Amino acid sequence: MTFAESLKKLRHDNSLTQSELAEKLYISRQSISKWELNKSYPDIDKLILLSKIFDISIDELLGQDKLLRKDIIMKSTLYRKSISILKYLGLLVATILLFLGLNFWSNQLDDLHIQDVKIYNTFFAMENGKPTFYLYGKLKPTFASYSGGAFTQYNNSNGSVYGYNINKNNVTIDGQQTHSPFGSKEVVFRIKSDPKHGLTLLNQNIYLIGKHNHKIKIYNAHTKTQPYSINQKDTQKFIKQNKLH
Structure with a gap:
């Protein structure tokens, strides 16, 4: 059937x-x-x-x-x-x-994690007759603290990507990074003195500031020293050479 x-x-x-x-x-x-x-x-x-x-x-x-x-x-x-x-x-x-x-x-910008940064060198150089401060470092590859590419382009008008805050005695550099493990690890900051806007550099303490307001002093204006510098730990020589008293 x-x-x-x-x-x-x-x-x-x-x-x-x-x-x-x-x-x-x-x-x-x-x-x-x-x-x-x-x-x-x-x-x-x-x-x-x-x-x-x-x-x-x-x-x-x-x-x-x-x-x-x-x-x-x-x-x-x-x-x-x-x-x-x-x-x-x-x-x-x-x-x-x-x-x-x-x-x-991972590509969203976040405040720089200070504990991630290994500073290799800081120094002052003269550019167009004005002291310019440089910082070179690298983000340590540690997943626990979200290592990522540090973006170091400088924009003086609005402080985007990284900028600085100024008062009479202090300059704080604000850094940012991503969470991407594929981004650049290089950290490079460059700030040129601008006395007209209160940025004298040599007479101000310089700090690198990051997430949760953690900061490290990278230049001491009172002692004229840079603890992370290779050749300018004592900055007095640079000041004398360039007659910046």
């Missing part, structure tokens, strides 16, 4: 019209008619529903219909493959979104 014959017999045995059976399956009457005329086959989910309606196993419902059995096997295999592909695609999309999210976060 084919599936079409089995379905028609089960429907008659349960006193159901094609319309009534179609209503239970949430499909059109024409679909039932095509099944019973052997013009098409139901999907797997409809076969499961039919087995429940008639209270028989799918195996009994299929009878000796080899074509339908083959069709179901193919659809089941295709279904499983489709689910696997969708899972992998979902995992791929999630991975891409995670990467983009981490990349966006």
Whole structure:
């Protein structure tokens, strides 16, 4: 007995019209008619529903219909493959979104982490007749403190990326960095004296300031010393050489 014959017999045995059976399956009457005329086959989910309606196993419902059995096997295999592909695609999309999210976060500017900075050298140099202060350092590669690229472009008008704050006795340099492990590790600060705007440098303590207002003194105006300098720990020589008393 084919599936079409089995379905028609089960429907008659349960006193159901094609319309009534179609209503239970949430499909059109024409679909039932095509099944019973052997013009098409139901999907797997409809076969499961039919087995429940008639209270028989799918195996009994299929009878000796080899074509339908083959069709179901193919659809089941295709279904499983489709689910696997969708899972992998979902995992791929999630991975891409995670990467983009981490990349966006890691490139956000943050206040410089002072504990990340290893200062190699500081010194004064004359540029166009004015003392200019330089700081060279590197961000230590430690994940715990979010090492990243230090951005050191200078903008005197608005202090963007890094700037400074001035009062009579002190200059504080504000640094910024990213969380990206792929960014530049180099830390380079350059500040040129500007007496008209209260920036004398040699007569002001210079601090590097970072996150949570942590700061380190890199030039002591009272003793004229630079603790991190290689050749100018005592800055008096530079002052005398350039007649900057």
